[in-house]
Amino acid sequence: MCGIAGFRGAGARDKVAAMLRTIGHRGPDARGLYHDGRITIKTSEGEDVLEAPPSEDIALGHNLLSIVGGPQPVAGDGVLVFNGEIYSHDIPAGGDAHLILDLIEGHGGDLEDAIRFTVSELDGDYAFIYTDGKNLAAVRDPVGVKPLYYAGEAFASERKALWSIGLRNVESLPPGHAIINGRMVKLRGLPQPRKCTESPHELKGLLKSAIRGSVKKRTRGLKKAALVFSGGVDSTLLAALLSEYLNITLYTVGTQGSADVEFASRAAEDLGMDLQVIEVTEEAVRDALPHVLAAIEVYNPMQIAIAMPLYLASREASAAGFRVMFSGQGADELFAGYHRYRRLLEDGNLEEALTRDLENIYHVNLERDDAVTMANSVELRVPFLDLRVIELALRTPTCFKITGPDDEMRKHILREVAAEMGVPDYIARRPKKAAQYGSGIDRILRRRVLPGFDHEAFLRRLMNEGGVVQR
Incomplete structure (x- = not known):
């Protein structure tokens, strides 16, 4: 805002x-x-x-x-x-x-x-x-x-x-x-986990209500908005719900033929929604790098690679007149979407890791995402991080999220909820792939762009000259 x-x-x-x-x-x-x-x-x-x-x-x-x-x-x-x-x-x-x-x-x-x-x-x-x-x-x-x-x-x-x-x-x-x-x-902490007394069916009903309510209240006063869209379960569920309350335009970022572009294109067509595809090239990555780095204010190749699709999507959305963009941020931390959670489940440390990741999401993900969208004068909204959704996710047993150490899907209860709320089955069952990999940006960035970029000199200028980067 x-x-x-x-x-x-x-x-x-x-x-x-x-x-x-x-x-x-x-x-x-x-x-x-x-x-x-x-x-x-x-x-x-x-x-x-x-x-x-x-x-x-x-x-x-x-x-x-x-x-x-x-x-x-x-x-x-x-x-x-x-x-x-x-x-x-x-x-x-x-x-x-x-x-x-x-x-x-x-x-x-x-x-x-x-x-x-x-x-x-x-x-x-x-x-x-x-x-x-x-x-x-x-x-x-x-x-x-x-x-x-x-x-x-x-x-x-x-x-x-x-x-x-x-x-x-x-x-x-x-x-x-x-x-x-x-x-x-x-002043106030996150909701405290409490023992789950609901059946899986009851818990799914509560999650449906909470996610829908979170989306609805975040659309108050809006007639249109953008959604950063990978064609994964999180963003597709948001697309389906957002379309009930306002005019929504989807933005997908990726190299030609990348997984995100292919899945997003098919999902948008099946949902009957407007999709804008932003094709990633080496030139586009090279041009965006100083703006992304100036926004996130720290040199970390993985953080840059994660931030860049959102920066490019919000830049295009801003040019099209959007002031608000939605994101599926937080769903993986709440419902155990990352690959590393399988090992943590096997070690008996999954619940502790999920709580720690949620407590740290502000400086690992949220500050970065806010910075790159607001660099383009676009506010980011994250419905999965509603306090009611968080409270329900924290009390959801881990066996409803990951079934075992060999579970390639993960986020099972959210996938079932999404399928029951109108997400196509091939999306609900699509395995998680991080944005920087699904878009193809990480490979371009690490192999062709970062090796020739003097990030230390750039950050010195950023600190000494007030942080302004000319477009």
Whole structure:
């Protein structure tokens, strides 16, 4: 939805303004800045100045990607900037940011208590920063779908924003945590696993309801959206459900004749849905590499290879006028889709590994995926990481996910659910193949593009020059 930034200290206004310029791609529709009693909102139509609580050494900023809701910061007794979507309440006319502001200030009293109450009331994907002019709090959702980085009491949606003001020891705020006046506080964790008492039939019914509900609430207010589509079970299930609520366009990335392109083309035809195929060539990979690396902010060949299909898909979707893209991210961690889970099952460590992977998904996958889509001014939504879906997946017995160490399919209960919800049988039974391999990008990247690329020099420039890469 946007990019946010906040800072406490000398030169706060100028530092937040610099951070907003660095992450301008996250919100091209409006820019808002709060400092010392004034909120300044700039749009293509001009500039508005609003009154706000005084503060000499705290500034907050916001870049708007207009989907639902208007420009920020928003003000009451305090000031708030927000990134994300809230699904648990009827949203006020001013948008989600006003809802959170009302919850915090309606609770009153100690700020930490008010923040705890607010987070307990929220169902959604979010990060926000709040100040009453004296106190400063930065908060992240319990799954970590929306990013927030910090260095001291400086906060931003991307690391490069903090680099742009000379900060280097940048950390990712853990999911479900806040930093309140410089102190880390845990607010809310993931749902706790509990013993499954349902039959397989009952559990599948609950999963169907939860996945459908997650998709439905994430389409609220939308008329159209894009879906990154591999032709696998996760994305095909989402395609079938999304088509019930809005106009959906599928985007598939791959080399000519690659597995993803072939399966996606057949599935889209059978579903009667619009598919845009983005053909991958060496030239396309070479051209995209600096933009992908600038987005994910770390050199890791596997992370680059995973990120690139999503970057290319969201770039095309953005050019076609889409502001929201859906992804099947999280299904493999919830339902044991990866090949390595077979060995972990054999060793007796599967449940522990699934929990650990879910706890770490924010910095392994989610921050990367958010960065590459928002580099193209497209918000990514991930229905499988809804709290209700997570709660059901955590209590699903592992034998419903993987039947044994020789199980080539994995994710059995999700495959059965998908087949019962309209996914073609040949897709429901298609073995998992990672995006970087199914698209053919990994081979091109490792063999032909990365060997001649000076990533160390590139990352030095990224840190020293504010993270801007020209297209």
